[in-house]
Amino acid sequence: MRSGGAAVGKERTRTRILAATLTCIERWGLAKTSLEDVAREAGLSRATLYRYFPGGREHLVHDTVTWEVGRFFARLEHHVSAAPDLAAKLEEGLIFGHRAIHEHALLQRILRTEPEALLEELSQTVPLIEAAMRAYLLALLRGERLRPGVDPGEAADYLTRMFLSYVGSQGQWDLTDRAQVELLVRSQFVGGLLP
Template identity: 30%
Template sequence: MDDMKLTARGRATRQRIIEATGEQILASGIGGTTLDTVRAATLTSKSQLFHYFPGGKAELVREVAAWEGAQLLAAQQPHVDDLGSWESWSAWRAALVDYYLGLGRWACPIGSLATQAAATDPELERVIAESMGAWRDLLSAGVRKMQASGDVDASADPERIAMVILTAVQGGLVMSQPLRSAWPLEAALDSALDPLHRVRVGSEGA
C-alpha cells in the first residue's frame, strides 16, 4: 500500500492531501467530504488523488485515520509516556483538552471516525481499533506505574481504569459537541481520573 516511489515533492503532496482530508472529515464527516473539495483545498488534480491513493476515497480515509491516530498520540507527548504521578496525569489531561481545543470543534478525529465508518469499512475499523488500543496501552501503563508507587490500590484493574478514562474522553466529546462547551468533557475526565488521587484534595465542584 505504501510501496510507492515517491520523491520529496510527491511525499509533500501526499501528506498535504491527507491533512486537508482530515480537516474536512472532522468538519463535515466522511460523507460531507468529497474528492472534489479535497482537490480544491489542496490545489491538486483528480489524477493525483488516485495516483497517491489507488484505492480511492476508502484508502484515503484509512490513511487519514492512521495519520490522525498518530497525531492524537503525539499531542499527548511527553506526558503520556510518564503518568507516574498525579501531576503528570494532570498535565496529560491539560494537554489533551488543549489538543481538542486546538481542533476547533469538540470531536475526536478517531472516535468520530469510529462511529461513522464502523460497519462500513472493516479495514478502517481495524486501523481505528489499533489507535484506540495503543492509546489504551499507554494509559494502562501509567495506571500501573501509579500502582507500583502505591498511589493507586494494587487490586484495581489497570485495563479497566484505562478504558473508563477513554470512555470519558469519547463520551465527554459527544456531549460537549452539541453544547459547544468544554465542561462535559472536563467533568467526565475529572470524574474518571478521580480514582488516581491517593489523597482526595477536595471536590472540583461546578
C-alpha cells in the same frame, strides 16, 4: 540517497493530501467531501490521489481520520511528558485531552451535523488507539510500585478504557477543574492500583 529523498517527497505529498482533505471536510462536511474537492484543494490530479489512496474516497477519509487522531495523541503525549508520575500524567492528559476535543472546531461540527459518519470512521480507528495507549500505559505501570496482585497488563487495559471514556465524556466530573481531575484520577483511576 535518491530513494531517501523520494520517500520524503512521497510523505510530503501524502501529508498535503491529508491536510487538504481536512480542509475540505471543514468546508463541506464529511459526507459531501469528494475526491475532486480534495484534488483541487491539494493542487493535484485525481490520479495522484488514487496512487496514494488506491481505495478511493473511503480509503482517503479513513486515513485522514486516523492521521488527525494520531496528531491529537502525539500532542497529548508531548503535553504529559514532563509530568513526574503515572497519576500526574493521567491528570494532565485528561485536562489537555478534554480541552483539545472541546476546542477542535471540526470535530465539534461533525459531532453536531454528522455523528454517525464520524462514529463509523472512529470505530475502525479506536482499536489502534487502544493498542497504542495500552502499550504506553503498560510501560509507565512497569515503572511504578503497584499494589500486590495487580497485573500490569490488566491495569493498562483498565486505565486505557477509563481514560478514553472520560476524555470523551466527562460525566459528573469537571475536567476543567484541576482539583476535581486530581480527585477523579486518585480515586477512580489509580486508587486500586497504587499503594
